[in-house]
Every structure is written in C-alpha cells, then in structure tokens.
Amino acid sequence: xxxxxxxxxSLVIERVFxxxxxxxxxxxxxxxxLAQWMMSNDFEPAVGKKFQFRSEPKPNWNGIVDCEVVLxxxxxxxxxxxxxxxxxxxxxxxxxxxxxPTMGGxxxxxxxxxxxxEQIAAYNGANYGWHKMLGGLERVxxxxx
Amino acid sequence: MPAAADHVFKxxxxxxxxxxxxxxxxxxxxxVHALTRHAGVSQPAVSKHLTVLKRARLVKHRREGRExxxxxxxxxxxxxxxxxxxYGAFWxxxxxxxxxxxxxxx
Numbered sequence: 001x002x003x004x005x006x007x008x009x010s011l012v013i014e015r016v017f018x019x020x021x022x023x024x025x026x027x028x029x030x031x032x033x034l035a036q037w038m039m040s041n042d043f044e045p046a047v048g049k050k051f052q053f054r055s056e057p058k059p060n061w062n063g064i065v066d067c068e069v070v071l072x073x074x075x076x077x078x079x080x081x082x083x084x085x086x087x088x089x090x091x092x093x094x095x096x097x098x099x100x101p102t103m104g105g106x107x108x109x110x111x112x113x114x115x116x117x118e119q120i121a122a123y124n125g126a127n128y129g130w131h132k133m134l135g136g137l138e139r140v141x142x143x144x145x
Numbered sequence: 146m147p148a149a150a151d152h153v154f155k156x157x158x159x160x161x162x163x164x165x166x167x168x169x170x171x172x173x174x175x176x177v178h179a180l181t182r183h184a185g186v187s188q189p190a191v192s193k194h195l196t197v198l199k200r201a202r203l204v205k206h207r208r209e210g211r212e213x214x215x216x217x218x219x220x221x222x223x224x225x226x227x228x229x230x231x232y233g234a235f236w237x238x239x240x241x242x243x244x245x246x247x248x249x250x251x
Contacts (some may be wrong), residue, residue: 013236019247027246037242108243110236 010113018105025075028097039065045072051080066077075099082112147211153221161186162194166203169217176212 017024027033029045039053046069053065064084071079082093093114100107157163161184168183169175177195181188195215198204202221206213 011236013230013233013240015240015244017244018245019250023247023250027243027250033246033250037246084164108240110240111234112232 010111010138012109012111014107014109016102016105016107021075021099021106023099024099024106024108025078028078028099029072029074043067043069045069045074045078047072070094153203156197156203159194159197161190162198165194166198166217169215170219174214174216176214178212180215183215213235220236 007087017121027037029043031041031043034041034043039055041051041053043049043051043053049069051067053067055063057063065123066083067080069078069080071077076099078097080095082095093112096111098111100109155165161234165180165184168180177188178193180195181191184191184194186194195204195206199206203218204217205218208214
C-alpha cells in the first residue's frame, strides 16, 4: 500500500477458501459455475474471448459488464478486462484473479485495477482537489483491507 | 455505477477537461476568457468542456455582466471514492456466494 500512496487505484480482495485450487479454478472458469456466484455470462477461458456478465438492470446501470479475456494461466491466474457503460464512452477496469495453494486450502486474490491510462494520468495532478480525493481513497482502501 | 460517478469519470477522462479542472482548483475562480488563454483550444471548445464539467458538478459558474466565472467543486470527486466502496461491497458479496457454491460442488 505504501508505494501506492501517491496513486491508489486498485481494489484488492483476498480470502482463503478451504477448497482445492482445482475446484476454485473451475468455479472461476466454467461458465455455468461462474453464473452461480458471479452473474450469468458467456465466458470461455480463451485469451481474446469477448464475453459479458449480465445482471438485472439497475437505476443508472444496464446491468451489463463487457469483458475480454486477457490471460489464462491454469490453474493459477486469470485476467479479464471489465467495462461498464458501453465500449466507447464506458469505464474500463482490469480484474485479475490469482490462486495460490495454502495450508488446507487456496488463497484467492482478486485485484480490480483501473482506470484507463487516461484516467490514471488524471492522478498525476498535484493540487488540493486531487490530494483531497486521494486521501479519501486511501481511507476507503484501508477500511476495505 | 451511480450516474454521478459515471459523469465524474467521463468528465475527467479528457485531458483538456482535466487541465481546466486543475487550473480552477489551483488558481481559484476564473472567467471563460482567462481559461481559454491557458487551454490551447478555442473558446467555444472551452465552453463545451466546461458544460461537461458542470454536468459532473465538478465546476460551478456565476454570471457577472457579460462574463461567466467558473470555480471548482472538489467535493464532486466524492463519487470516485464511492466507486471503490461500491465495488468493495460487490466483491465481498461475490466471495460469499463463491464460498457457498464451493460447498455445493463435488
């Protein structure tokens, strides 16, 4: 976290599950299993595969996440782009899953990072407004951790 | 994604708008004329960008005679902070669902 003090832009969620890594990989990469805990989807574990997560539309959000598989490294790593709000005007993130075997289970790390390079560049400004916002982000991330 | 956050992200995704917003946060209230001198684009273009920033509530304006003065509203950045909050809750819930799925799986 300390090296991100100037530029915190990702959300990390980690948990150890008392299940095998193979089982977790299946839950992450088999479309029907994925649908049971994420959202309905047309995911396939193939680099370059464009797919969608679909959920109930909500106010201000059509419920669709446009994704593209970036990396498939069975059974350790899986990465896809994550976009909301349409391809052109929308917001883009990267979701990265890392599975590591541990004592009695599997450590799962999800990192959602963003924003687009342009949005990241926005963080380079050093003034009151940005510092204030970054302070807020730091707090939120610390609370999440 | 709340509409407010969406507007803020889109408004700041553009380098010219970012520069305008930074200019206003650094140097306080300014007229469209003054902003145009720094922006390197035409005044109509600056006005258009300011409208986008206004919609995102990142800037406010007031009229004085024939001049429009703009000032920054850094509090409008709050939705970006809330974005992380929102997704934090989202992923935690998904992790819980993953946990119960794993129990059901063979």
